[in-house]
Amino acid sequence: MNIEKTKQILQELPSHVELIAVSKTRTKEEVDEAYRLGCRTFGENKVQELVAKYDPKYTWHLIGHLQRNKVKDAVKYADMIESLDSMRLAQEIEKQCAKIDKVMPVLVEVNISQEENKTGIAYEECINFIKECQQFPHLDIQGLMCVGPLTDNQADIEACFESMHTLFQEAQEAFGPSIHILSMGMSDDYELAIKHGSTMVRLGTILFGKRDYTI
Numbered sequence: 001m002n003i004e005k006t007k008q009i010l011q012e013l014p015s016h017v018e019l020i021a022v023s024k025t026r027t028k029e030e031v032d033e034a035y036r037l038g039c040r041t042f043g044e045n046k047v048q049e050l051v052a053k054y055d056p057k058y059t060w061h062l063i064g065h066l067q068r069n070k071v072k073d074a075v076k077y078a079d080m081i082e083s084l085d086s087m088r089l090a091q092e093i094e095k096q097c098a099k100i101d102k103v104m105p106v107l108v109e110v111n112i113s114q115e116e117n118k119t120g121i122a123y124e125e126c127i128n129f130i131k132e133c134q135q136f137p138h139l140d141i142q143g144l145m146c147v148g149p150l151t152d153n154q155a156d157i158e159a160c161f162e163s164m165h166t167l168f169q170e171a172q173e174a175f176g177p178s179i180h181i182l183s184m185g186m187s188d189d190y191e192l193a194i195k196h197g198s199t200m201v202r203l204g205t206i207l208f209g210k211r212d213y214t215i
């Protein structure tokens with residue numbers, strides 16, 4: 001855990017930007033340590049991992065691609081699903097939330113970089129997708145999420161973030177203030193994301209150090 005860096009980020013983030021501490025591959029002890037430093041919301045990309053570390057004191061966001069057979073557990077434990085990326089997933093979340101009488105806060109993941117291996121709703125389809133999701137009473141769409149392009153080229157990253165910001169504003173115009181979260185920015189690009197209107201950053205490596213996927 002990068003204690004000084006974590007403290008610094010918690011102190012220096014603008015007040016309109018929420019920090020999600022991405023705790024995938026980290027132990028519950030590391031999550032507890034981050035909590036003691038002031039982190040309150042944790043991001044996991046696998047449901048099993050979230051369930052294993054679950055602690056009702058903390059707020060949990062699912063940020064990774066969600067398979068439909070995991071939705072039943074996901075809606076039980078997650079406080080927000082940031083990675084709504086298909087209509088079939090929306091239908092399944094609706095179905096499982098109806099069973100437990102829960103309204104699920106969600107963000108629509110947008111495939112902004114149009115890289116082939118990326119999930120998400122296409123930019124052009126996003127407004128329509130949100131419109132169609134209005135039929136689901138157990139989904140509360142609160143905004144948009146994206147993963148920036150995999151490049152070191154700052155201009156390309158900024159162009160992506162700027163078009164996300166434009167889309168976010170369009171969604172606010174279309175659906176009103178219920179759309180209030182723009183989740184964009186990770187360890188390598190969160191400062192650029194904030195410059196382009198991000199209201200939620202998802203930071204893993206910069207807080208916890210490099211991930212070891214072999215454990």
Ligand SMILES: *Cc1c(COP(=O)(O)O)cnc(C)c1O
Pocket residue numbers: 022024045063064147186187188202203204205206
């Ligand atoms: C892993 C992950 C992050 C955090 O990435 P870092 O580069 O470690 O900050 C953020 N968002 C998503 C969707 C992730 O999967």
